[in-house]
Amino acid sequence: MPNVNKDQEIISVKIGAEAGQGVKSAGLMLAKLAIRSGYHIYNQIEYPSLIKGGHNVLQVNISKSEVTAPRKVNDILIALNQDTINKHITEFSNDSGLIFDSEAKIDTSKVPSNVALLGVPLSKIAKESGNSDLLINTVALGAVTAVLGGNLTILNNLIAEEFGSKGEEVVKVNVSAAEQGFKHITENYKKNLRAFLSPSDSVSNFVPYMAVDGNESVALGAISAGLQFAAIYPMSPVSNILAVLAENQEKFGYIYKQPEDELSAINMSIGASYAGARSMTATSGGGFCLMTEGYGLAGMTETPLVIIEGMRPGPATGLPTWSDQGDLQMILNAHQGDFPRIVLAAGDAKEAFELTMQAFNLADKYQTPVVLIIDKNICENSQSFPLYDFAGYKVDRGRFSTEKVENYKRYELTADGISQRTVPGAGNFFVANSDEHDEEGYSTEDPEIRIKMMEKRMNKLKVCKKEDMQKPQLYGPENADVTIVSWGSNKGTILQALKELENVNYVHINWLSPFPSEALSEMLSKSKYILNVECNYTGQMAKLIRENTQIKIDENFLKYDGRQIFPEEIIDAVNKIRSKK
Amino acid sequence: MTKMSDLQTPHFPNWCPGCGDLNIWGAFKNAAVKEGWDSSNTAIVAGIGCHGHIVNFIKLNSFEGLHGRALPVAAGVKMANNRLNTFVFTGDGDCFGEGGNHFIHTCRRNHDLTVLIHDNALYSLTTGQTSPLTAHGFKTKSTPQGNPDEPFNPLTLAIISGATFVARAYSGDMPKLTELIIEANKHKGLAVIDILQPCVTFNKVCTHGFYQENTYYLESEYDPSDKNKALERASEFGDKKIPLGIFYRSERPSYEDQLLQIKEKPLIETPVERSSAVELFKKYT
Numbered sequence: 001m002p003n004v005n006k007d008q009e010i011i012s013v014k015i016g017a018e019a020g021q022g023v024k025s026a027g028l029m030l031a032k033l034a035i036r037s038g039y040h041i042y043n044q045i046e047y048p049s050l051i052k053g054g055h056n057v058l059q060v061n062i063s064k065s066e067v068t069a070p071r072k073v074n075d076i077l078i079a080l081n082q083d084t085i086n087k088h089i090t091e092f093s094n095d096s097g098l099i100f101d102s103e104a105k106i107d108t109s110k111v112p113s114n115v116a117l118l119g120v121p122l123s124k125i126a127k128e129s130g131n132s133d134l135l136i137n138t139v140a141l142g143a144v145t146a147v148l149g150g151n152l153t154i155l156n157n158l159i160a161e162e163f164g165s166k167g168e169e170v171v172k173v174n175v176s177a178a179e180q181g182f183k184h185i186t187e188n189y190k191k192n193l194r195a196f197l198s199p200s201d202s203v204s205n206f207v208p209y210m211a212v213d214g215n216e217s218v219a220l221g222a223i224s225a226g227l228q229f230a231a232i233y234p235m236s237p238v239s240n241i242l243a244v245l246a247e248n249q250e251k252f253g254y255i256y257k258q259p260e261d262e263l264s265a266i267n268m269s270i271g272a273s274y275a276g277a278r279s280m281t282a283t284s285g286g287g288f289c290l291m292t293e294g295y296g297l298a299g300m301t302e303t304p305l306v307i308i309e310g311m312r313p314g315p316a317t318g319l320p321t322w323s324d325q326g327d328l329q330m331i332l333n334a335h336q337g338d339f340p341r342i343v344l345a346a347g348d349a350k351e352a353f354e355l356t357m358q359a360f361n362l363a364d365k366y367q368t369p370v371v372l373i374i375d376k377n378i379c380e381n382s383q384s385f386p387l388y389d390f391a392g393y394k395v396d397r398g399r400f401s402t403e404k405v406e407n408y409k410r411y412e413l414t415a416d417g418i419s420q421r422t423v424p425g426a427g428n429f430f431v432a433n434s435d436e437h438d439e440e441g442y443s444t445e446d447p448e449i450r451i452k453m454m455e456k457r458m459n460k461l462k463v464c465k466k467e468d469m470q471k472p473q474l475y476g477p478e479n480a481d482v483t484i485v486s487w488g489s490n491k492g493t494i495l496q497a498l499k500e501l502e503n504v505n506y507v508h509i510n511w512l513s514p515f516p517s518e519a520l521s522e523m524l525s526k527s528k529y530i531l532n533v534e535c536n537y538t539g540q541m542a543k544l545i546r547e548n549t550q551i552k553i554d555e556n557f558l559k560y561d562g563r564q565i566f567p568e569e570i571i572d573a574v575n576k577i578r579s580k581k
Numbered sequence: 582m583t584k585m586s587d588l589q590t591p592h593f594p595n596w597c598p599g600c601g602d603l604n605i606w607g608a609f610k611n612a613a614v615k616e617g618w619d620s621s622n623t624a625i626v627a628g629i630g631c632h633g634h635i636v637n638f639i640k641l642n643s644f645e646g647l648h649g650r651a652l653p654v655a656a657g658v659k660m661a662n663n664r665l666n667t668f669v670f671t672g673d674g675d676c677f678g679e680g681g682n683h684f685i686h687t688c689r690r691n692h693d694l695t696v697l698i699h700d701n702a703l704y705s706l707t708t709g710q711t712s713p714l715t716a717h718g719f720k721t722k723s724t725p726q727g728n729p730d731e732p733f734n735p736l737t738l739a740i741i742s743g744a745t746f747v748a749r750a751y752s753g754d755m756p757k758l759t760e761l762i763i764e765a766n767k768h769k770g771l772a773v774i775d776i777l778q779p780c781v782t783f784n785k786v787c788t789h790g791f792y793q794e795n796t797y798y799l800e801s802e803y804d805p806s807d808k809n810k811a812l813e814r815a816s817e818f819g820d821k822k823i824p825l826g827i828f829y830r831s832e833r834p835s836y837e838d839q840l841l842q843i844k845e846k847p848l849i850e851t852p853v854e855r856s857s858a859v860e861l862f863k864k865y866t
């Protein structure tokens with residue numbers, strides 16, 4: 001097994017418990033502690049589709065330099081139940097420790113002998129601090145902070161911020177619980193203490209980084225871009241987009257509406273956009289199936305719309321809380337007939353933020369739906385980024401007017417295919433028509449008008465290719481022996497692997513339609529071997545590349561078990577190609 | 582001021598001679614002239630079916646959407662611009678077959694829309710198949726042995742689902758229909774008019790003559806605020822016993838009335854700007 005952590009520069013802490021025991025909030029608190037101490041983080045969360053019980057785990061990866069992927073091993077395992085030990089017993093690193101509740105009946109006999117057993121009376125301290133099982137994860141947080149050499153003041157500040165809204169008493173018992181956990185470790189396990197997480201500077205002087213996931217980033221991007229209307233039906237893994245949007249709607253003045261289904265979601269958003277509002281919807285693959293008819297309606301009526309598609313494994317209900325990239329070809333081809341589909345795919349939360357903002361401008365400029373694809377790993381895994389900077393962003397509503405326009409024709413034939421858009425209520429007559437239509441929007445079956453309208457709509461994609469489409473991004477050396485090509489959340493894993501690989505580079509694709517054929521051809525033609533990496537069964541990106549560039553990729557690493565790719569797997573795949581020489 | 586000629590488009594209706602759609606079209610235009618509806622204050626959303634062609638024959642801003650989906654489009658329009666007088670033209674197949682779920686939820690939310698249902702109890706643009714409102718035993722192309730399904734009652738469904746203005750009209754009585762459309766449009770909240778109309782081509786039973794013979798208007802002393810009474814009267818249906826008029830009317834805040842974001846002015850009257858979302862970022866540090 002290749003070692004992705006030669007110099008122990010990443011510390012991985014995994015917290016495991018039943019659903020409902022606060023794994024996510026504890027992991028996020030630890031991540032923020034690390035960020036405030038001057039470190040980077042990558043949080044990976046895995047959980048089944050239920051609310052109580054089951055097995056939830058969260059791995060916090062902490063590093064001095066950027067960390068963008070989960071690891072196969074853990075340096076510290078915090079087991080809030082027996083199940084966590086049993087399920088992750090093979091994942092201990094060479095220098096690792098196990099934090100567990102010494103008061104509970106926990107069997108550690110099968111834990112490898114080189115693992116430091118750091119028993120802490122978690123439930124007893126929780127009981128003493130505030131008589132609540134809910135405090136167990138706070139005690140554990142104090143304990144792990146001590147093991148890592150973290151700063152207790154920073155942790156206490158975080159607790160005060162997190163629980164402040166619940167009252168002073170809640171803050172007090174949580175601070176006490178954390179302090180007791182911290183103290184127990186420092187007093188009983190002196191030789192196991194690491195000086196890893198000591199704040200790099202003074203506590204108050206931390207770099208303003210965020211720990212943010214893709215869902216949050218999409219919502220923040222939409223709000224930043226001046227969102228006016230969103231209708232989103234809940235579905236894993238994108239539900240948290242609507243939670244952030246719903247929470248902030250009155251403050252920022254936009255409307256979030258929970259509709260009765262995804263059919264309604266997309267049609268409401270189209271209606272709001274027709275009336276002039278900057279609109280979006282979001283869903284996962286199953287919901288997108290229902291939205292398919294609305295997707296083409298937006299294309300035919302030339303109504304701007306941003307659609308976020310957060311992929312999870314299909315078909316049907318599939319694996320609801322896991323990740324996959326099997327929706328690519330569906331999104332590129334969904335709906336009957338041809339219309340200009342602009343499709344983007346983000347590789348991480350920051351890209352999701354930026355591409356969401358850009359998607360609104362593209363939708364308005366080209367008056368057509370823009371789909372931004374993300375996947376569960378992007379949706380729900382948090383990563384540290386500097387505060388998003390969007391000072392350079394300008395709202396571009398394209399050819400849009402709310403005023404009276406003389407001799408108005410909604411679908412006027414123009415050189416670039418884009419017509420003047422206006423709103424109902426401005427006094428300009430037009431029909432936004434799902435039937436084929438003439439320049440004013442009246443239904444027509446005239447073959448000549450049909451041809452002109454088809455060409456008008458499809459021409460927008462050509463203009464977009466010229467004026468807005470971005471080339472794939474190249475990471476690593478310009479010339480390399482092996483070029484990895486991939487998309488979506490695989491980006492983080494591949495970048496992490498690249499740190500351990502020589503003579504390998506990575507081509508990251510985030511424009512899928514229109515497709516950067518020429519630029520990609522040039523990038524891929526430089527290397528000896530091309531390795532395509534995807535999380536689906538059929539290699540849907542490889543097909544897209546072949547369709548557009550005639551390049552047939554022979555080496556494919558395809559994963560479709562719902563689990564995120566580990567950097568180790570990429571390194572193995574590259575080595576395998578090289579050993580074939 | 583809206584003149585009849587202002588509503589004229591270059592296209593003359595392509596409905597069958599005698600079709601009830603022609604009456605609904607005429608009554609709506611009469612109402613528009615009376616009330617001054619034009620492209621500065623009104624929008625129409627239509628579904629797919631014979632009724633949907635209406636967007637080509639009335640010169641008012643329109644959106645012709647997909648089969649069954651007119652209601653959510655209209656709800657989106659109204660939320661984005663609550664100053665727009667928003668009408669939905671839909672058919673019984675459109676609204677209750679493919680769009681049944683949207684109908685229930687639009688009623689319960691009480692969006693401030695006026696919904697005009699072209700109810701010929703048939704799918705006619707697809708040449709005459711049974712609809713969710715087709716009578717039991719009725720023979721159509723898809724039910725040559727007679728319709729085995731029971732129809733449901735769109736009026737009682739609307740009332741129990743939460744619509745706050747529920748009426749039935751007959752397309753042939755254009756003056757009354759005109760009045761009713763105006764009345765429904767003045768109502769704050771979801772107004773539904775189920776408009777009985779003949780399909781002159783595919784329905785040889787429910788003809789103009791049939792409706793003229795079997796319908797009557799609710800008594801002038803009828804009180805539409807009584808929900809139980811409304812359900813009772815709306816359930817009446819039979820020989821010479823099809824009541825017309827306003828069955829139910831109640832006051833409760835419309836969906837749009839409850840949105841703080843549009844208390845001062847419609848959503849779209851604030852221009853889109855890059856927002857100061859930076860303040861939200863702190864939560865993640």
